[in-house]
Amino acid sequence: MTDMPSIPTLSLPGGSGRMPKLGLGTWPMRGAECRRAVEAALALGYRHIDTAEMYGNEADIGAALAASALPRDALFVTTKVWHDHLTPSGIRAACEASLGRLRLDHADLYLVHWPSPAMDLDAVLGAMARLKEDGLARAVGVSNFPPGLLRRALGTGAPIACVQVEYHAFLSQERLLALTRPAGVALTAYSPTAKGAGEKDAALQGIARKHGRTPTQVALAWLLEQDGVAAIPKAAGEANQRANLEAASLRLDAEDRAAIAALPKGRRLVDPGIVSDWDA
Ligand SMILES: NC(=O)c1ccc[n+]([C@@H]2O[C@H](COP(=O)([O-])OP(=O)(O)OC[C@H]3O[C@@H](n4cnc5c(N)ncnc54)[C@H](OP(=O)(O)O)[C@@H]3O)[C@@H](O)[C@H]2O)c1
Numbered sequence: 001m002t003d004m005p006s007i008p009t010l011s012l013p014g015g016s017g018r019m020p021k022l023g024l025g026t027w028p029m030r031g032a033e034c035r036r037a038v039e040a041a042l043a044l045g046y047r048h049i050d051t052a053e054m055y056g057n058e059a060d061i062g063a064a065l066a067a068s069a070l071p072r073d074a075l076f077v078t079t080k081v082w083h084d085h086l087t088p089s090g091i092r093a094a095c096e097a098s099l100g101r102l103r104l105d106h107a108d109l110y111l112v113h114w115p116s117p118a119m120d121l122d123a124v125l126g127a128m129a130r131l132k133e134d135g136l137a138r139a140v141g142v143s144n145f146p147p148g149l150l151r152r153a154l155g156t157g158a159p160i161a162c163v164q165v166e167y168h169a170f171l172s173q174e175r176l177l178a179l180t181r182p183a184g185v186a187l188t189a190y191s192p193t194a195k196g197a198g199e200k201d202a203a204l205q206g207i208a209r210k211h212g213r214t215p216t217q218v219a220l221a222w223l224l225e226q227d228g229v230a231a232i233p234k235a236a237g238e239a240n241q242r243a244n245l246e247a248a249s250l251r252l253d254a255e256d257r258a259a260i261a262a263l264p265k266g267r268r269l270v271d272p273g274i275v276s277d278w279d280a
Helices: 031-044 058-068 088-102 121-133 147-155 174-183 202-211 215-224 238-249 254-261
Strands: 009-011 018-020 048-050 076-081 109-112 140-143 160-166 186-190 229-231
Touching (some): 031 058, 031 238, 109 160, 147 174, 160 174, 202 215, 215 254
Parallel strands (some): 076 109, 109 140, 140 160
């Protein structure tokens, strides 16, 4: 589609390529719903798709990517290894299986989905680095690492290009951003619309009225304007996909940013009990 706003990209470190700042989240879609959603998004102009082995939808996404006939280098596909596969051989096998389901010979970004208390951090990051060296992933990174663990991971010198965490107008990630920004590491915001909760927030509603947009578009624009930050809203249907894409063209002003900064920032929506202390 030529009339859609273009999606800005950000550079990943180490010549690992450029990641579109806006991607399509795909959890918890599966089967025909997932395939239709990805096909619709690609037709609208999305080029960044987020999945994981745990989502059980990589084969549906692989079918949608193949049907699009888009050139491989136009696409940015992220997938993730589940926390019960965090041994060197487990990571390798999980990555190869994901690529098979996605019908790809490499992922653009391969992430450790959640840390595991049982993992050997150096061994895990070494195995991730080997995926990059061997061409199975253009870039590697981690997800759901609290600040202390991320600091240790970055300190190993592993080629971490991106950190994916919950981040939205109601949850601060200043401590993680203070680690990622100086290192040139990207931060991808998951649950970036706070699962649609912004629609009911008075401050976001007020900003939205001022700009003739929706509160969810305001919440996304606030993320997309931040240095080094990408966002992967999930939207099953074309209307919300289009609205989220159009958020990339919304320019907030200082008054808007001050109102969003003043929102309470402690609302964590995704916490399956794998990380025992988010502040550690
Ligand atoms: N790394 C991790 O551990 C992790 C954890 C959670 C999520 N993720 C990734 O992040 C993605 C997004 O996170 P999420 O799904 O938790 O939260 P989200 O994207 O903030 O919220 C998705 C919800 O918001 C609705 N929505 C989307 N666009 C909207 C719009 N413009 N207006 C109103 N409502 C809208 C969607 O409805 P419709 O579908 O009906 O449009 C859906 O119910 C996931 O799909 C997954 O790929 C990663």
